Amino acid sequence: MAKTYNNFQGQVLNQNITLSIKEAGKTVETIKKAEKVTKVISTIITYAFIVALALLVIFPFYWMIITSLKSLDEITGMSTGGRQTYFPEIVMWSNYVYVFQKFDFSTYMVNTVVVAIFSTIGTLLTTVFAAFAFSRLRFKGRETVFAILLMTMMIPGEMMVLSNYITVASFGWIESDSQTLLQAYACMIVPFWVSVFYIYLLRQNFKQIPNELYLAAKVDGKSDWNYLWKVMVPLAAPTLISISILKFMGTWNSYMWPQLVCKNEAYQLISNGLRGSSFTNADTGITEYGYRMAATVLVTVPLFLLFVFFRKYIMRGVGRAGIKG
Amino acid sequence: MLLEKIKNLLNSKKSAPNGQSEAAVSLFDTGIPDIPQGYDQEKDVVVRLVGKKPTKSYRVSGIDDVASKNNWKAWLYLAPVVILVSIFLLYPLINTIYIAFAKEYSYIKGYGTGLTLDNFGVVLGLKEYVNASGQRATETNFVNFAIPNTVVIAFVTVPLSIFLALIIAVALNSIKWFQKFLQTVFFLPYVTNGIAIGMVFAVIFDKQGIINNLFHTNIAWIQNAEHWTAMVPLCIYIVWNSIPFKILILLSGLQGVDKQYYQAAQIDSASKGKVLLRITVPLLSPQILYLMITGFIGAFKEYNSIISIFGAPSTAGSGGASTEKNLLTVVYYVYDILEHDSQTMIQYAAAGAVLLFAAILIFTLIQSKVSKSRVYY
Structure with a gap:
C-alpha cells in the first residue's frame, strides 16, 4: 500500500x-x-x-x-x-581488622547515635507543636510570628555558628579543660532543636487535614492535645519519618560544629573521627590508604543501609526540603 | 415553673446515657436548658455534654479553640520554638552583626567600646591589625584566597552541575526500562558522608592515583598542588556531590510537563536539540532558577569539601610550614578563626560572616524579584 x-x-x-x-x-x-x-x-x-x-x-x-x-x-x-x-x-x-582495632569506631558511633536520637526527638517535638499552633489554632500575631520565622530561613547557618559558639561558651559548656561528655552532647544537641523549614513543611501537611476532623474530635470531647497526638500526628507520619531520617543523616555528616565545640576527641562524632584519624605509618610517614579507605567504607555503609530501607522517605523528603540535615 | 421542670425532666431523659435510670436523672435534676449537641453553625460553637453528674452535665466548649482570636494555649505550643529561636537564631544574628561593627571588641567581656567599620577594613586587607603575638600584620588571606576561591567555585560548579543534571534528567525521563533503578543510582552521591567520599577523591587524584595513571600525567592534584590545579578535583567533587539533588528537582519538574508540547514539536519536526532548548528548558525555568539560586548560596558556603579532600585550608596540608592558606573560602575563613584564634580575632570572623550574609541576601532578593517578574512561558 x-x-x-x-x-x-x-x-x-x-x-x-x-x-x-x-x-x-x-x-x-x-x-x-x-x-x-x-x-x-x-x-x-x-x-x-x-x-x-x-x-x-x-x-x-x-x-x-x-x-x-x-x-x-x-x-x-x-x-x-x-x-x-x-x-x-x-x-x-x-585492612578491616586493623581499622577495627585502631579506629575507635564504637565511641564515635555511640556519640553520633546519641546526638542523632536526642536532636531528632527534640526537633520533632518542637516542630509538631509549632506546626499545630500555626496550622490549627488562632491567636493574635500568628502571621507575624510565622513571617519572622520564615525570614530566618534566609540567614545562613554559618552566620549563627560564630555567635552560638560564644553563647555555648558563656553557658560554660566548652571549657577546654573541664568539659564533660554531657556538656559536649548538650552543645551538639540543644542549638539544633529547631528547624524552621521542618515547621513550614509540617504546617503545610497539617493544613491539608480537613477542619471537619477537628470539629468532630471536639464534639467527641477530645482536647487539642489529644487531637494533635491521636489524629494529626498519625496522619502526618510520612513527613515526620522524612524529617527524622534527614535529621539523622545531618548528624551523621556534621563536621564543623562538633569539631569546634568538642574539646576532647572522645566526644566527637563519626565524621571528625574519620577525618582526624591519621592512618599514617609512624616509621615511613606514608599514609596507609588501604586502612583509610576501609574506615570510609565503614562510615558509608550505615548510610547506605538507611537509604536502602527508607529510599521512598529520603527521596521525597529531599525533593521537598532540598536541604541536608 | 412546673411546666418548665417537666420539660427539663423530659430533656434530661433524652440526653441520659443508656442504662442510667430515670430516678437517678431526676435526683440530680436542676434544670437543664434544651441545647442540642454538636456543632452550631449559626453561633460557630461546638456544644457537648460532659461529666457524670447531670448538675454539671453541660458545658459549651470549643469556643476558645475554634473562634477565639487570642488563644493563650497557642503560645504554650509555640513556647519551645520561640525560646530556642530567640536564643540560637535571633540573638546570634544581632550579636554577630554587632561584633562585626564593634570597636575594640573583647571576647572575654563580650562587648566593645563603640561602633566602627575597621573590622571590615582589616578583613579586606585595607587596615593593619595586631596579631596574637603582638605584631602588626595585614590580613591577605581573605582578599587573595577566600573571595576568589568562593567566586570560582560558585561560577564553575553551579552552571556545570545544572547543565549535567539537566541532560541526565531529560535522558532519564525519556527511557522506559530501568528508569527507577538508574534514578536511584544517580541519587547515591546524596546519601554519603561528605568527609568519607572526599577522602576517596583524594585517593583517586593522588599523585600515584588512577587519574594520573589513566591520562599518563604526573600532576600533583592534592598534596603540594598549585593553587588553581587543586581547584580541579575540588570542583569535580562538588559537582558530583550536588548533582543528585538537582536531578531530583528537574525530574519532578519534567514529569509535570504537558506531553502536548512535545507532540506539537513533533508535528513541526523540530530537532531534539531544538526541543530541549525551546521547550524543555523554558518549561523548567522555575526549577532551574530555584536551583541556580540555592546552588549559588550553597557554593558561597562551601568549606566541607575542602576539609574532606585536603584536610586543611592549604594544599601544603596542615603540617606544612607555609602559612599561606590558599584554599580558604569565605565560610572556611570564619571557621578557621573560630577554631584557632577565637579569643583575639573573632571580630574579623564576624565581619567575614556579615559580608557573606550580605551576598546571600542580595541573591535571595534577586531571586524573589526575578521569579515574580519573569515567568518564561
Whole structure:
C-alpha cells in the first residue's frame, strides 16, 4: 500500500503518524521505517550515555571498596609497576581488622547515635507543636510570628555558628579543660532543636487535614492535645519519618560544629573521627590508604543501609526540603 | 415553673446515657436548658455534654479553640520554638552583626567600646591589625584566597552541575526500562558522608592515583598542588556531590510537563536539540532558577569539601610550614578563626560572616524579584 505524499490525507489518523512538509514525496511506509530506526538508535544512544554517566557517578564508591581491599604496595603502584589495578591482586581483609582495632569506631558511633536520637526527638517535638499552633489554632500575631520565622530561613547557618559558639561558651559548656561528655552532647544537641523549614513543611501537611476532623474530635470531647497526638500526628507520619531520617543523616555528616565545640576527641562524632584519624605509618610517614579507605567504607555503609530501607522517605523528603540535615 | 421542670425532666431523659435510670436523672435534676449537641453553625460553637453528674452535665466548649482570636494555649505550643529561636537564631544574628561593627571588641567581656567599620577594613586587607603575638600584620588571606576561591567555585560548579543534571534528567525521563533503578543510582552521591567520599577523591587524584595513571600525567592534584590545579578535583567533587539533588528537582519538574508540547514539536519536526532548548528548558525555568539560586548560596558556603579532600585550608596540608592558606573560602575563613584564634580575632570572623550574609541576601532578593517578574512561558 505504497501511497505517495500527495494523497496521504486520511492516512494520518489511521496510521497514527505525523507528517510534515519536510517529508514530502516519501511514502508512509518509508517514513515509518525511518522513524523506527531513528527511535531504536536514539534509545541505544540514550542508554549508552546514561549508563556511562551512571558508571562515572558510582566510580568513587567502587574505587573506595577496592582500595580498601588493596595492600599499600598495590595502591601506590609499587608492586604492579606503577599501574593501577581495577581489582585487588591480593584481597586484604586484614585492612578491616586493623581499622577495627585502631579506629575507635564504637565511641564515635555511640556519640553520633546519641546526638542523632536526642536532636531528632527534640526537633520533632518542637516542630509538631509549632506546626499545630500555626496550622490549627488562632491567636493574635500568628502571621507575624510565622513571617519572622520564615525570614530566618534566609540567614545562613554559618552566620549563627560564630555567635552560638560564644553563647555555648558563656553557658560554660566548652571549657577546654573541664568539659564533660554531657556538656559536649548538650552543645551538639540543644542549638539544633529547631528547624524552621521542618515547621513550614509540617504546617503545610497539617493544613491539608480537613477542619471537619477537628470539629468532630471536639464534639467527641477530645482536647487539642489529644487531637494533635491521636489524629494529626498519625496522619502526618510520612513527613515526620522524612524529617527524622534527614535529621539523622545531618548528624551523621556534621563536621564543623562538633569539631569546634568538642574539646576532647572522645566526644566527637563519626565524621571528625574519620577525618582526624591519621592512618599514617609512624616509621615511613606514608599514609596507609588501604586502612583509610576501609574506615570510609565503614562510615558509608550505615548510610547506605538507611537509604536502602527508607529510599521512598529520603527521596521525597529531599525533593521537598532540598536541604541536608 | 412546673411546666418548665417537666420539660427539663423530659430533656434530661433524652440526653441520659443508656442504662442510667430515670430516678437517678431526676435526683440530680436542676434544670437543664434544651441545647442540642454538636456543632452550631449559626453561633460557630461546638456544644457537648460532659461529666457524670447531670448538675454539671453541660458545658459549651470549643469556643476558645475554634473562634477565639487570642488563644493563650497557642503560645504554650509555640513556647519551645520561640525560646530556642530567640536564643540560637535571633540573638546570634544581632550579636554577630554587632561584633562585626564593634570597636575594640573583647571576647572575654563580650562587648566593645563603640561602633566602627575597621573590622571590615582589616578583613579586606585595607587596615593593619595586631596579631596574637603582638605584631602588626595585614590580613591577605581573605582578599587573595577566600573571595576568589568562593567566586570560582560558585561560577564553575553551579552552571556545570545544572547543565549535567539537566541532560541526565531529560535522558532519564525519556527511557522506559530501568528508569527507577538508574534514578536511584544517580541519587547515591546524596546519601554519603561528605568527609568519607572526599577522602576517596583524594585517593583517586593522588599523585600515584588512577587519574594520573589513566591520562599518563604526573600532576600533583592534592598534596603540594598549585593553587588553581587543586581547584580541579575540588570542583569535580562538588559537582558530583550536588548533582543528585538537582536531578531530583528537574525530574519532578519534567514529569509535570504537558506531553502536548512535545507532540506539537513533533508535528513541526523540530530537532531534539531544538526541543530541549525551546521547550524543555523554558518549561523548567522555575526549577532551574530555584536551583541556580540555592546552588549559588550553597557554593558561597562551601568549606566541607575542602576539609574532606585536603584536610586543611592549604594544599601544603596542615603540617606544612607555609602559612599561606590558599584554599580558604569565605565560610572556611570564619571557621578557621573560630577554631584557632577565637579569643583575639573573632571580630574579623564576624565581619567575614556579615559580608557573606550580605551576598546571600542580595541573591535571595534577586531571586524573589526575578521569579515574580519573569515567568518564561
